[in-house]
Amino acid sequence: MTDLTAQLAHLQTPCLLLDEAKMARNVTRMQARAEQLGVTLRPHLKTSKSIEVARRTLTGGTGPATVSTLAEAEAFAAAGLRDILYAVGITPHKLGRVLALRASGCDLTILLDSLPQAEAVAAAARASGQAIPSFIEIDSDGHRGGLQAGDAALIEIGKLLEDSGAGLRGVLTHAGESYGVSGTQAHERFSEKERDATVSAAEALRAAGLPCPVVSVGSTPTAVAARDLTGVTELRAGVFAFFDLVMAGIGACSIDDIALSVLATVIGHQPERGWILIDAGWMAMSRDRGTAAQAVDQAYGLVCDAQGNLLEDLILLKTNQEHGIIARRDGAAGPLPDFPIGAQLRILPNHACATAAQFDRYHVLPAKGAAPLQEWPRFGGW
Numbered sequence: 001m002t003d004l005t006a007q008l009a010h011l012q013t014p015c016l017l018l019d020e021a022k023m024a025r026n027v028t029r030m031q032a033r034a035e036q037l038g039v040t041l042r043p044h045l046k047t048s049k050s051i052e053v054a055r056r057t058l059t060g061g062t063g064p065a066t067v068s069t070l071a072e073a074e075a076f077a078a079a080g081l082r083d084i085l086y087a088v089g090i091t092p093h094k095l096g097r098v099l100a101l102r103a104s105g106c107d108l109t110i111l112l113d114s115l116p117q118a119e120a121v122a123a124a125a126r127a128s129g130q131a132i133p134s135f136i137e138i139d140s141d142g143h144r145g146g147l148q149a150g151d152a153a154l155i156e157i158g159k160l161l162e163d164s165g166a167g168l169r170g171v172l173t174h175a176g177e178s179y180g181v182s183g184t185q186a187h188e189r190f191s192e193k194e195r196d197a198t199v200s201a202a203e204a205l206r207a208a209g210l211p212c213p214v215v216s217v218g219s220t221p222t223a224v225a226a227r228d229l230t231g232v233t234e235l236r237a238g239v240f241a242f243f244d245l246v247m248a249g250i251g252a253c254s255i256d257d258i259a260l261s262v263l264a265t266v267i268g269h270q271p272e273r274g275w276i277l278i279d280a281g282w283m284a285m286s287r288d289r290g291t292a293a294q295a296v297d298q299a300y301g302l303v304c305d306a307q308g309n310l311l312e313d314l315i316l317l318k319t320n321q322e323h324g325i326i327a328r329r330d331g332a333a334g335p336l337p338d339f340p341i342g343a344q345l346r347i348l349p350n351h352a353c354a355t356a357a358q359f360d361r362y363h364v365l366p367a368k369g370a371a372p373l374q375e376w377p378r379f380g381g382w
Contacts, residue, residue, distance in 0.1 A: 044238025122164030170214030187225035
């Protein structure tokens with residue numbers, strides 16, 4: 001029995017494993033891309049929700065960073081991060097928490113794309129006497145929110161933010177539709193859409209006499225594929241630190257880049273059905289079936305042995321709340337492997353964000369292989 005096998009044997013399953021060496025490799029690669037492209041990397045921390053991961057992902061361990069909840073902003077600010085973007089459209093009832101974070105010394109910026117939001121922010125800035133710097137979201141691909149770069153409301157919102165003392169920090173877009181295409185060339189085209197839309201919006205604001213110091217773009221697929229970010233100042237990406245099967249399925253990474261897995265234990269067999277039962281169901285893996293629409297459907301995850309070696313043609317076919325059913329992929333030949341009761345297996349997830357959200361900690365496989373496993377806490381909430 002290897003040292004790793006012995007250490008894993010002591011863990012209660014299901015539990016979340018993080019391969020530190022793979023994570024470090026992924027982070028180094030993305031940092032190098034940002035440097036090559038001449039932009040600041042502002043990693044999104046919504047996947048990890050972990051102080052320890054943030055320290056290893058951010059420049060100097062302190063920022064700049066992106067978050068998707070105010071709970072994340074509060075936790076990371078308390079840990080010393082001072083440059084945080086809350087990248088979900090703001091609502092008036094959250095502005096009290098925003099002001100409190102800014103008063104604590106955190107340069108928190110917010111996101112909006114409508115005049116009513118801007119009016120609420122302007123009113124809060126006037127009433128408090130505090131700046132509340134904002135990004136205006138730009139729609140570059142019809143994925144979700146944002147204004148068109150040529151929308152007249154862009155200038156109106158910018159003037160309101162500046163005149164009220166709230167402050168206009170810049171423009172931002174996220175090419176979420178890049179998740180629906182495959183290959184470097186397709187992702188590069190979405191990167192160009194991000195650049196063109198935000199640079200055009202920034203130029204319109206500046207032509208109207210308004211500041212636009214930051215031009216922010218990004219998603220993991222476009223960050224990986226970008227070739228020219230002229231006019232852009234910062235690049236955002238999040239799942240790149242861990243990657244997952246969705247990212248592998250669209251060519252943004254390889255299977256070997258996936259740093260996150262769920263450790264599970266064999267609890268039963270149904271030989272006549274070709275099933276192996278494990279103690280990781282959808283409460284551990286999540287219900288995310290993000291690969292179902294891709295060229296290769298990975299069901300609820302790919303199966304590896306306890307050492308992390310991929311087991312060919314084995315998938316987590318079905319899940320109940322606490323039960324997972326492993327089977328051979330349709331059309332695969334050969335017998336089902338013989339894993340006895342109590343054997344441990346790892347499952348690679350479809351969606352790292354959704355799977356990680358099921359757990360309160362990472363069991364970390366240290367980059368130095370002989371070192372003992374570590375535990376890094378993670379948090380949730382909004």
